[in-house]
Amino acid sequence: MFIGLIMKTLNRMIILRELFSGSVGIHTFIILLMITSLNTASVVGEEFSQWNLPDKAKYRLGKGIIQKVLYSPNGEYIAVKSSIGIWIYDAHTGKTLKLFSDVHSKINLIEFSPDGSTLSYFDEFQYIHIIDTTTGKIVKSIPPYGNSITSVILSPDRNTIVTANSDYSITLWDVNTGVQITTFKGHIRTITSMVFNTDGKTLVTGSWDCSVRIWDITTGENRYTLRKHTNGVTQIHFHPNSNTFATVSNNIGNNRSKIYKWDIETGNYLGEASIPITTNATFSSDGRLIANADKRNLSLWDFQSEEKLFELTLHTKYISTFAFSPDGRTLVSGGHEELFLWDVMTGARKMSIPGHTSYLYGLAISPNNRIVATGGRDVIHLWDISTGEYKTTLYEFDEFNRAMAFSPDGQTLACDIGWSIRLWNHNQRVPIATLKGYLGNGASGYGIASIVYSPDGRYLASGSSDGTVQLWYSGRTLKGTLVGHSDGIYSIAFSPDCRYLVSGSRDNTVGFWDVENEELITTFKGHTDHVNSVAYNQKGNIVASGSKDNTVILWDVNTGKQIRQLFGHSSWVTSVAFSPDGETLASVGVTDNFIRLWDVFTGDPLPPLYGHYSRIDGISFTSDGRNFVSVSTDGTALVWDWTSINGIEEITIIPEDVNSDGVVDIQDLIYVASQFGKIGAENIADVNNDGVVDVTDIVLVAGAIMNTDSAPIGTSKSNYPLAIETVKTWLNQAQNTNNVSDKYRRGIAVLEQLLALLTPKETVLLPNYPNPFNPETWIPFQLAKPTDVSIQIYTSNGHLVRHIDLGYRPAGKYINRDVAIYWDGKNQAGEPVASGVYLCTMSAGEYTATRRMLIIK
Known part of the structure; x- marks a missing residue:
């Protein structure tokens, strides 16, 4: 899919491993798959993220792993067999046309008849099917006869189908009657x-x-x-x-x-x-050319002269499949998520077709329930959860990108890179910091396996194969290390009140920790093998743990005793997750391609969710309880309609509630402001749907704040205080429009009220925080008018330790951590200061004030 890393112009490439390792003569593969009797979807009127979905699913993120590519006999189409089905593309434009899939069975080897009028394939149950590609109807199905089929082809006259069998024999079948004609052995x-x-x-x-x-x-x-x-x-x-x-x-x-x-x-x-x-090589249909691939390298050769013609570069992943067009002028090559078309005459790349995704292992959902992050090999994909659309890719060169977490403010995405943690500004697609607390510990093994933020955003925690949990302040300073497990940690989770943390370990136990004091309170014992996943319910009174012993245990947090043990998995339980209402638990096993659901209060199994084609590695609910997301090694993520699955009546969301949290408040204003000036359809910040996000949308949201389903302006809270100058600009623009509707006037009135609330009546230096629990601190303040601001930090005996010049600052409240003054606990020379009492003096124009600060390491 996403053909990034162009900086890695790694050698040539193009090949087809399947074509040479057991896949029998698939030279003109399925395409034109219009088969309505099994499942096809056309491009008319729908996006491919909603094609051929399993029951209760809303979107499929990604097209799956590329396994095989072939041209249709007439050269008009390209068929791509992926891990979830067969995608049909226009060979000239690259447009996605159709998806052929069967939710009940994997589609195995497929073969076109030479004239392309019929298609034969066999499924995982060993049935052979013949399809008329014009009508899309199955014209013949041949049941299994004993031996497993390894490949299938059709004769040129389309009257005979030939199968290669697991007993090394070859069977000929009459297409019209389905009767065996003969068997060749040798x-x-x-x-x-x-x-x-x-x-x-x-x-x-x-x-x-x-x-x-x-x-x-x-x-x-x-x-x-x-x-x-x-x-x-x-x-x-x-x-x-x-x-x-x-x-x-x-x-x-x-x-x-x-x-x-x-x-x-x-x-x-x-x-x-x-x-x-x-x-990995193949011939053009006229026998003139050979395409050869070696890992990421692709070359074209003249078969008669044995001269190398071109080396085709740009693939960054191993090439697993390729095919010549019938006229021999174009070559299509694919591997993992990359799908390229090449001009055979010049060696130039003609186009790339996006959308395919390789193995997915990691999953994170943003706090506002708008973005899904999926982690794969060397990449993290970001998706819009409300539309199923791909947003962007972060290139993080880690084998799995399994451990990921969004910060509670939604601005930062943390992911593991071996023994370190990378912090990303995902909106700007840039890394902003790397946390390296494990370096120097002599750590070995699989590295960091789990990353979580505390719900209040104060801490970031990571669990790793050295058996420890490392706690970081959100300002990226290491708080401490939790030591107590005798083997590696696979999973960690914070309690909803942020006071406690649980950890699942290879030592078969669940650790229960006091976060502030960094102490192990108790250990939950009951599993007989590794604990792979842990999760808190929303109330914080139940912890679920999934284990390699094939069971899930529900624990009473207050007593440390088992509530019940859930049996039913036939393999290791790899992931568990509570629904937001705490009534349902979801779990998956290492060999499962479906999701088990459990009634938390009775322990009874509920109807499972089927839809993936291979192992599911991650599951998570959105915090609003509307969606449930699963990621799989089939290279896709599925967004499930949890309201439908759980029988919940869908809540009507008004347009002004842009973050769909059920209330219109300052958060909605902030989101619309972040989209200000953007043009295009399907932007939820475009409240009036006029194609542009502007002051009208701001005013409409402001007006809705006073409605019944809204938060009063004085009680609306936000981690992103709006700047006074920004609100003044909105008001000036709004008051200069010709809109005289009641809704618009009400919005202007709310903005005026907001401006008054944001404008401090006096300049004040406020107490620092957090204090006294870490060596760094934030110093909040407010300005009644714009001015230059600076602070000086002194020891208790008056020695200057640090001077921080903020420069010019507009009037406003600088309360939250992202706008308050940050002091990292170091002096002017960059050396950590000692614990003790310090004096902080702020100068702002004619205003000067001093406060005491207690710093304890």
Whole structure:
């Protein structure tokens, strides 16, 4: 999907591993998949994030991992088999056209008939299906007959389907009757490639037994067995004249392959090509070109002259699949989330097709329930939870990006990078700090496994494989280390009141900690294997723990005793999460592709949620209780409609409640202000839907603050105080418009009231905080008028320790940490000061005031 890291112009690339490792002759793969009887979706009237969704899901984030690419026989379309289904693209524009999927079964190998009129595939239950690509109807289904199918192709006349089987045999089936015609036997290892010649009378097969066999379809005779290869045969390609063909074998020792040429009529060996290809290579349909991929490197060769034509660069991930267009002019290559089209004549990249995503491991939801962050290999994707739209990507070079958390103010995203924590300003897509508390501890193992912010934003905590929890002040100073577990920690969670923290460990216990005093209060014992996940309910009286012993335990926090143990998982429980109302618990296991739900009060299982195609690694509820999100190693995240699942009546949200928290207050004004001037549809800050966020939207939200479902202006709280000058500008613009509606006038009145509340009547230096629990502090103040501001910090005997010049500041209240004066507890030389009493003097124009501060380390 997101083709970033262009700075890494890593070598060439393009290949198709599937085409050579067990996937039999998939040369013209499924495309045009219009099959309505199974599940297709067209581009008309809907976004692909809502195509073919499982029941109760609202959006699918990402298109899944790219596994196979093929052109349609007419070259108009590209089919991409991903981990969730098959996507159809316009080969000329890259536009997403269709998705073919089956929520009940994975789609395995697929093969087009040479004219593209039918499609054959088999599912994970070993049924073979034939589909008419014009009508989208299944014209024939053939049930399993005993042996597992490993691959399938159609004869050129479309009357015969050929399957390679797990017992190394080849079976021919009559398409019209579904009856077996005959079975060919001879190979003694897995069949890796099957190809018909043009007239359909000859079938050539290759195997890991190092042999190539030529079969007469009419008589069933094994005409020739070619044994020149000394390693497994991975591919077979006919020259367009059908008189010669080439076979490719895998040289296991150095990942290099050999290409042998043969005469189809006599079986005679015609020579060896000297092109240094890997096991990942394919031919153009005219036999003129070979594309070869080695990890991230892709090259094009002329097969006759054996000359290298181009090296195609820009892939940053391993190339797993590629295919030539039927006319041989374009090459499509894919791997993980990258999908590129190349001009074969020039070697230039023609386009990239976005949307695919690789394995996902991490999950975090912003406090305002607007953004979902999903972590994968080297990337963190950000999505709009209300629309399912992709927002941006943060490139964090970590293998998993499993541990992530948003700060309570929503401005910072924390993620693990081995043994450190990276803090991101996700709005600007820039890292702002790296916390390295673990360095120097001699730590080893998997590193940081869990990161959480305390709900009040005061602390950031991380749990790691050294068995400790590290606590950080939000100002990024290390508070302390919680030591008590005898093995690594997998999961941590703060209590809702921020006083306590629980930790799940490989030592089979749950630790219960006093955060302020950094003390282990007690240990919850009951699991018989590693504790992989812990979670608090909203009331803070119950903790859930999921374990490698395949169970979930609910604990009474006040007594430390088990409330009940939940059985039903057949594998390790890897993640648990409480619904916001505390009535439901969600859990997933290491082998599960579905989500288990439990009644917290009875312990009874509830109907599970099905929709992913492989292991689920993360689950989380939005704090408003409207949505539930799951991320999977199938490369997608699903946003579930929790109100529908839980039978909750959907709350009507008025347009002015832009953050959808059920109340219109200053937070909504702040969000609209953050979007000020933005143009375009579908922006929730555009309250009046006129295509631009402007002062009219500000006034409408302000007017709604006085409505029934709103917070009174005097009691509305925010971590982002509005600047006086900003509100003055809004008022000036609003008063100069011609809108005389009651709603608009009411909004102006509210803005005037807000301006009065924001404007201090006097300049005051306020007491510092937090105090006395850490060596850093914030010093709040307010200004009755704009002026230059500075502070001086002295020891109790009058020695100057630090001078901080803030410069010019507008009138206003500088109360919260993001605007108050910050002192890191160091002197002018950058040295930490000692514990003790200090004096803080603020100078603001003619105003001077001094306050005492107690600093205790």
